[in-house]
Amino acid sequence: MFIHACLGEFFLSPNRCAFSKLSLVMTVSLFIPCFVDLMYPHVGISMVRIFERLGHKVVVPKTPACCGQPAFNTGYWDESRAIGVPMLEALKDSDAVVIASGSCGAMMSVFYPQLFAGTPHEAAAKSVAAKCHEFSSFLVNKLGVTDLGAKFPHKVTFHDGCHGLRELNNKRPPRELLANVKGLELVEMGAAETCCGFGGTFSAKFPAISTAMGDVKCASALETKADYIISCDSSCLMQIQGLADKQKKEIKTIHLAEVLAQ
């Protein structure tokens, strides 16, 4: 009975984690969120290159450009569902969905089931949520890959995006990946787990608070004397880099995928 259950798990697992660990070819559905698409295309391109280098097939399903988080976080759940429904439809046949942001990843794998609870889409939301993965977590936890042969000869510090850290419990995977990057020295900052102050519409609704939070983050990062701040979330990096540039601070930010693709 136990063996039967294990084999069942092995063959029927919806995200085929057992297969992937055997290095079989996977079809990775990549979801590139709206702002990454428009402002940080290289993050998505790096992910495509990494998965292709690992021998997997990458597809970009015809999804909505956005996951619906802005409306959801503002309290407009009907409007969020208007985007979420076609998203569920577009991803229903995917094996594994990789999301190029911890925040959007959390929206799809944690909040979709809540958003659609008690609606006809509840089952679809749960099914899609279960196969959605943030990029670094997918590499480490699903593909079992921690060394991509990347080189990045710099002193760096890592910013934990809040959604990745606390909704997805994604503390370890990015660090395991960074540990195998040649020439890279990771110096943790005191405020690694402190919010950068982005918070989506929060950053525009409460700019003074958001800016103060960003200042705290930048100050902590500067203390490490790192050349780069790395994160799994372009939105956090947009906040940090935007502040640093405006204040002419010597901070450079880069997404984890771009480091790993080097």
Added chain:
Amino acid sequence: MSAPATHFNEDARRVAPDTRHRGIIQTAMGKYEVVRDQRKLWFQDWQGARNLAARTKFESVNHLDKHLAEFTRNIEARGTKVHWASNAEQARNIILGILSDKQAKVIVKSKAMTSEEIHLNDAMEHAGYEVVESDLGEYIVQLRKEPPYHLVFPAMHLTRGEIKDLFQEKLNDAPSDDPEALTMVARRALRKKYLQADVGITGANFAIAETGMISITENEGNARLTAAVPKTMITLVGIEKILPRLEDLALFLPMLAVMGTGQALTCYNTMYGGPRQLGEADGPEEYHVVLLDNHRTTLLADAEQRDALGCIRCGACLNVCPIFRNVGGHTYGTVYGGPIGSVITPHLRGLQQWKHLSYASSLCGACTETCPVKIDLHHHLLQNRRNASALPTGKPSFFQKLAFKFFAPIANKPALWSLTTKLSRIGMKLRGLVNGSVVDPVQAWTKTRDLPPIAKQSFREWWKEHGK
């Protein structure tokens, strides 16, 4: 915008960029974090302790009717008078009634957030009583005519220099800015008041149903003096402070101390079970307990958020909250500030007036992560936002509606998204001409931050070529 929202926005704009304020709070919190984390390690299994605490609190909240009846029966059996107050006004009237019966003149108080909640000091002073706060931090903010800044550290926003100046001005007694010397100044002033006081008023950290006892946690011994010296004692306690069993304190007393102040246990933890009994040497002649609802049952009726009634007021969520740390305690304009305040204030005082607090969060979740009783704080903020948008007045404004109405079809249709990509490239170039100025449509962002340009080739445009 509601008046509290306007107040919040104005104060936040003023305090958030204030680096002096930020420095004071960061220094205080830095010290707290170190000892809190050391003491947490004294628990064999901190996460297990949190789970147990959450379960215990949830169980007691879910059977509040039973536990409150048991508590009342047991504490009344020893001669205590229990009063039930549905709202703030009833609670004030009950207490003013007792003061009047006792022909009291001077009232000494130990720290009680419930008394702040019902604005008891104002009511008593208005009725002509002299009221003295005996907790050092509360005493300081009372002298400054300020509300407490923080649930646990009422005067944490002040430097010792400021406290010295305050004592000099108000008490004419401030030999130095040495904390010990300043404490002695307050002690000299307060000791006289304990002896003069006719009635002592306390709050409560826990109310034990099984034994009918009030448990008070403190560090200065002031609550013990407040309780023991005056002839009459009054405890004002929120109904959610009930714990079923005495042994529950074995978990909650250290937990409250660790998360509240980073101590293994606070210096004094005292149980009050009634007035002085026959043959006892000290204690009040009369003891009144006022059980306060004041919309706690409204929160109890909310199946999604009733876990918030498990709050032990340790203040740990405030301490880790980046919003609190940057805007400070007074900006909230509420008795209960920080994440827990943002969650419960809309239930206690109305969603329409207080919904803004639920939006003033980046939803980072540090509060939920630290909460010893595992209240799902940041997700409750999301629920408050959802509930606010369903209010008759919460409907999206014209522009918001327009934005949401158009955004969904644009995001949903690749052709429209592609067109938007091209248009925003032009738009952003034009916007660049007025970058950060008042006519910049995204000035809320660009006043303090640069905005990256729209890429020459978006990911989707690149994929069209690459993915073929």
